[in-house]
Amino acid sequence: MRIWQTIRHNKLFAAIYIFGTALALASTTVAVVVLNSMIAPVYPEYDRLSSAFIQRLSMELPEGGNMGYSMSYDLVRDHMYTLRNARKVSAYMEPWESAYASRSDGGLDFPVKIKYTDPAFFDVYSFRFLAGKRYSDAEFESGMPVAVVGEKTAREAFGAGDAEQYIGKDIRVNFTDYRVVGVVKESTPAQTDSYAGVYVPYTSKQDYDQAVNGIPWIGQLKLVTVTDSLDALQAEIAELEARFNASHEGYQVHFFGQPVSHAVKTFRPGIQDTEFRLSGVFLVFALVIMALLIIPSLNLSGIISGHMESRMAEMGLRKSFGATRVRLLREVLRENLWLTFLGGIVGYFFAYMMLKAGVADLFMSYGVATDFTNEMIFSPVVFLSVFLICAVLNTLSGLLPVYRSLGRPVVESLNEK
Amino acid sequence: MITLKNINKVYRTKTVETQALENVNLEVAKGEFLSIMGPSGCGKSTLLNIIGLLDNPTSGTVELDGRSTEGMSDKELARFRNETLGFVFQSFHLIPTLSVLDNVIVPLLYRRGFKGDKKALARQALEKVGLSHRMNHFPSQLSGGQAQRVAIARAIVGNPAIILADEPCGNLDSKMSAEIMGILHDLNKKDGRTIVMVTHNEAQAAETDRTVHFFDGHQVTE
Numbered sequence: 235m236r237i238w239q240t241i242r243h244n245k246l247f248a249a250i251y252i253f254g255t256a257l258a259l260a261s262t263t264v265a266v267v268v269l270n271s272m273i274a275p276v277y278p279e280y281d282r283l284s285s286a287f288i289q290r291l292s293m294e295l296p297e298g299g300n301m302g303y304s305m306s307y308d309l310v311r312d313h314m315y316t317l318r319n320a321r322k323v324s325a326y327m328e329p330w331e332s333a334y335a336s337r338s339d340g341g342l343d344f345p346v347k348i349k350y351t352d353p354a355f356f357d358v359y360s361f362r363f364l365a366g367k368r369y370s371d372a373e374f375e376s377g378m379p380v381a382v383v384g385e386k387t388a389r390e391a392f393g394a395g396d397a398e399q400y401i402g403k404d405i406r407v408n409f410t411d412y413r414v415v416g417v418v419k420e421s422t423p424a425q426t427d428s429y430a431g432v433y434v435p436y437t438s439k440q441d442y443d444q445a446v447n448g449i450p451w452i453g454q455l456k457l458v459t460v461t462d463s464l465d466a467l468q469a470e471i472a473e474l475e476a477r478f479n480a481s482h483e484g485y486q487v488h489f490f491g492q493p494v495s496h497a498v499k500t501f502r503p504g505i506q507d508t509e510f511r512l513s514g515v516f517l518v519f520a521l522v523i524m525a526l527l528i529i530p531s532l533n534l535s536g537i538i539s540g541h542m543e544s545r546m547a548e549m550g551l552r553k554s555f556g557a558t559r560v561r562l563l564r565e566v567l568r569e570n571l572w573l574t575f576l577g578g579i580v581g582y583f584f585a586y587m588m589l590k591a592g593v594a595d596l597f598m599s600y601g602v603a604t605d606f607t608n609e610m611i612f613s614p615v616v617f618l619s620v621f622l623i624c625a626v627l628n629t630l631s632g633l634l635p636v637y638r639s640l641g642r643p644v645v646e647s648l649n650e651k
Numbered sequence: 652m653i654t655l656k657n658i659n660k661v662y663r664t665k666t667v668e669t670q671a672l673e674n675v676n677l678e679v680a681k682g683e684f685l686s687i688m689g690p691s692g693c694g695k696s697t698l699l700n701i702i703g704l705l706d707n708p709t710s711g712t713v714e715l716d717g718r719s720t721e722g723m724s725d726k727e728l729a730r731f732r733n734e735t736l737g738f739v740f741q742s743f744h745l746i747p748t749l750s751v752l753d754n755v756i757v758p759l760l761y762r763r764g765f766k767g768d769k770k771a772l773a774r775q776a777l778e779k780v781g782l783s784h785r786m787n788h789f790p791s792q793l794s795g796g797q798a799q800r801v802a803i804a805r806a807i808v809g810n811p812a813i814i815l816a817d818e819p820c821g822n823l824d825s826k827m828s829a830e831i832m833g834i835l836h837d838l839n840k841k842d843g844r845t846i847v848m849v850t851h852n853e854a855q856a857a858e859t860d861r862t863v864h865f866f867d868g869h870q871v872t873e
Contacts, residue, residue, distance in 0.1 A: 243748040551744040554705055555805070556733025556761035558726055644705040648744065 237572040247541050248573060251534065255577025258530030259623060260584035262523050266619045267589060269519060271424050271610040273497045278359040278421055279428050281460045285358070286320070286467055286493035287427075288457040290505045293449055296484025302505075306453030307443040313474055319466040320459035324354040327436050327454045335432065336406040338392045346387055347429060348407055350436035356382070358458050359428040365397035366416035369435055373415070377437035381405055381412035384420030387431030407432055422607060427458065427496070451478070451487055459493060467493055527627050534631035538570065542639035543650070549640060550647025559640045566636045567628065574628040578620055586611055652813065652845045653679035653702060658711035660697055660868075671697045672708070673868045681812075684839040684846045686856040689865035695849045696817055698865070702847060703736055703815045704728045716812055733761050737806030741818040743798040745790035751777065751801050752786040758809040776804035780834055796827030803834055807844070814838060816848040820855060832858060 241248040275282045292302045305314070310325045317323055327350040334343040349355075356368040361382075369380045383391070388400040397417040404411040412434050421429050436442045436455070446452045461467045471489055478487050491508045502510045542549075549562055557565075589606045610616075660672040672694045679685050687695045700706035701713060704720055713720045716735055723731065737758070745754050755773040759765055777783045780800040790798055799819060806814050816835065820828035832855055838844045848859065856862045864871045 239748045239750075547744060548746050551740075551746065552757060552761070553729065554703065554732060554738050555758040555809075556729050558729045558761075561761065645700050648705070648740070 237569060240569060241573075244541070247537065250537055251570075251573045252577040252580060254530055254533055254537070255574050255624075255627065256580035256584055258527060258627065259578050259581030259620060260588060262526045262623050263582055263585035263616065263620050264588050264593060265519070265523060265526065266616050266623075267585065267606060267611050270613060270615050270619070271606060272500050274613060274615050276425065276610050276613070277419070277607070278361045279425055279496075280360045281322075281358065282496040284321075284460050284462065284464075285427075285496045286459045286461050286464050287496065287499045288314075288471070288489065288492040289499065290456075291451070291492070292488040292490070292506075293452050294486035294488070295449065301446070301449060301452055303446050303452045303454075305455045305457060306445040306451050307455060308445065309451040309453070310455050310457065314457050317459065317467065317470060319463055319470050320461045322354060322358045322460040324352055324358045324458050325436070325455040326351040326355055326458070327439065327442070328456065333408050333432070335387065335391050337390070338403070344390055346407060346431040347423070348432045348434065349430035350439050350442070351433050352436065355433065355458075358460055361418040361428075364417045364419055366401045366414070369415050374435045374437055377435060379410060379412045379438050380415045380435065381407075382416035382418055382433040383414055384431045385417055386420045388414070388417050405432060407434075410438075412438075424606065424610070450482065450485065457493070461493075464493070464495060523623065527623065527630065531627055531630040534627070535635050538632050539635035539639070542566070542635055546639065546642065546647045546650035550642075550644050550650070553644045554648065559637075562640050563633075563636055566640075567632050570632045570636075571625065571628045574624045575621075578624040582620060652681040652683070652716060653677070653847065654712075654714040655698075655702070656712045656714075658698070658701060658708045658713070660694070660701065660706070661709045671868050672701070675711070675868075675870050677863065677870065679845060679847060681845055682839070682843045683861065684836070684859040685848070686859040686862045687847065687849045687865060688851070688853070688856050688862055689871075693865040694868040695865055699815055699817050699847065699849050702813075703738060704732050729761070730763060733758060733763075733809060735811050735813055737809065737811040737814045739799070739802050739806050739814065739816040739819045741821040743790070743795075743802045743822075745793075745798055745801055745805075747790050749789075750786065751782065751788050751790070751793070754790065754801055755786075755805045755808050757805060762809060772808055773804070776808040777801070779807065780804045794827070795823050796830055799823060799827070799831050800834065803831070803838075807838060807842075812845060814844050814846045816846065818849050818851065820850070820852065828852070828855070 273282065279285070288305065290302055290304055292300050294300045305325070314325065315323055329348065329350070333346050333348040335346040336343050353368050353371055353374050364385055368382055369378070373380050383400065383405060385397060388397070389395070391405050392400055392403055400414050400417050403414050405414055412432070420431070423429050442454070444453070446454070459467065468491065471493060475487055475489050479485070490505050494502065497512055498510065501512065501515045552562060589611055655675055655677040658672055658675040659670070662669045662671055675698060687698060689695050697706065701708050702715070704713070715731070720728065720731065746757070752770065752773050755776055756769045759769045759772060774783060774786065777786050780803050782797060782800050782804065785793065785797065790801070793801065814835070819835065820831050823831060835846055835848065836858065839846050850856050
């Protein structure tokens with residue numbers, strides 16, 4: 235059975251099959267790409283699978299009540315930068331308020347995402363420097379107003395040009411001038427951990443070392459680490475938590491099981507939800523994929539069933555010359571699988587168009603435009619997933635109608651017109 | 652070569668029972684060309700289907716090439732059909748999406764352990780029926796006679812000992828019928844194949860070694 239001949243002789247069937255499959259697979263591919271871009275290693279977050287985060291902690295206060303916030307500089311400096319079970323450690327701040335950058339040509343300021351980081355941030359995340367380099371330890375220690383900027387942001391601020399040309403220029407963000415020391419290939423807002431248009435040393439922020447309301451350990455810094463053993467790292471933090479609680483009368487700090495993996499951080503609804511299990515998310519995702527596949531599977535089943543009716547005589551003929559039911563089932567499913575794969579390729583293209591058109595925004599709760607890169611859309615994981623989805627769709631839609639039609643007696647099949 | 656003993660075939664529905672064949676006993680010798688005649692609905696094709704292991708008798712036994720087919724599994728029956736039997740149907744049953752060559756190859760696709768050159772064998776079979784020049788055409792591009800010759804090539808490509816032909820000339824004009832009968836006689840005389848042919852045509856039946864007549868499921872004369 236040759237696929238091209240089948241298509242040539244069954245144009246309508248093939249067209250409906252391929253187009254129907256493509257539409258079904260487009261939506262599932264979008265879902266897979268979105269999920270994959272959230273948890274799989276993509277530029278510059280190649281260490282996602284071994285990353286661990288501490289975003290917030292909570293402090294019970296002597297006077298009653300508690301305060302939930304990020305970490306103070308003291309805590310980070312004294313305990314976090316020296317974690318034994320982390321290969322890399324970086325602390326950073328993400329201001330809630332909007333930031334605006336000026337244009338060198340005097341045009342209107344434009345919104346920009348700014349991150350206050352340490353130099354290690356560029357070790358944890360594998361940014362590709364197009365020009366210059368990260369700020370030095372000395373620049374960081376002295377709180378110099380220097381910046382690493384994303385290529386797109388640089389272009390918007392300074393106009394089109396070679397990345398080298400931006401080095402040494404000042405970029406003004408929220409009325410502060412930062413000297414550009416490095417230009418990186420910009421990631422996308424979909425990478426919420428690493429993305430920013432402008433990165434500056436958090437030491438350049440005036441109050442970076444101030445504990446909030448003078449409460450110990452409470453400040454503005456978040457932590458990202460790369461670890462070989464999340465369990466060991468969590469145990470180390472738990473030990474730290476216990477030590478603090480034993481030595482600070484009236485205060486009780488809670489890390490809520492942090493640090494947590496990138497995937498847990500992404501999907502956990504609240505920091506205090508310590509019972510959260512990733513398996514639940516994947517189960518829901520699998521159910522959504524199945525739901526997206528069931529309706530097209532039923533439709534395809536109907537089409538295949540009709541098509542098998544028109545091929546009854548052929549099946550009878552093949553049986554009369556020695557084909558078994560199982561052999562024919564395999565052949566027909568394989569033939570359908572080729573059509574499904576063609577549908578998969580078209581569906582992948584549809585998904586690409588949908589993602590580029592911003593359809594994935596519907597999946598995101600951040601309200602930001604998510605710019606999906608080709609790396610995210612055409613990753614091996616997505617390819618493999620779409621391949622598996624094709625196989626599942628093919629089996630779901632084809633197995634029953636084909637098996638049933640092949641169960642007809644040979645003579646009855648041969649007499650079908 | 653073919654031995655049928657006490658073959659009965661009854662078709663049953665909820666309300667009706669139809670006796671298609673009743674107590675049929677038949678022997679066909681190796682290398683014999685047998686024709687089966689009778690009016691429509693007398694059970695000729697049913698008998699041919701039972702000989703061809705395409706249908707099961709309600710009772711009775713079928714022996715082919717010295718082997719009883721009773722109790723064979725579907726897989727064994729399929730293998731036996733593939734290796735021992737070749738079918739020629741009235742309506743040709745060529746697969747429209749396959750070329751002539753690929754149609755002829757079909758039985759070889761299901762030949763267990765076959766390691767030979769399928770295309771070469773198919774070409775040889777087509778040469779035998781005088782159609783090697785049309786092997787890349789599709790069934791829709793053939794005349795009725797040519798289509799039936801392709802069907803014969805397909806029936807013989809696997810070198811079966813027995814060819815079963817169900818009204819092979821039923822859809823052909825007299826000239827084409829003569830061609831087809833010529834080919835069948837060559838396969839019988841030159842290659843020594845056993846042929847059982849169902850026909851309505853007395854002249855064609857007269858050319859065969861022996862004719863059996865059926866009426867209402869009974870074998871009436873020989």
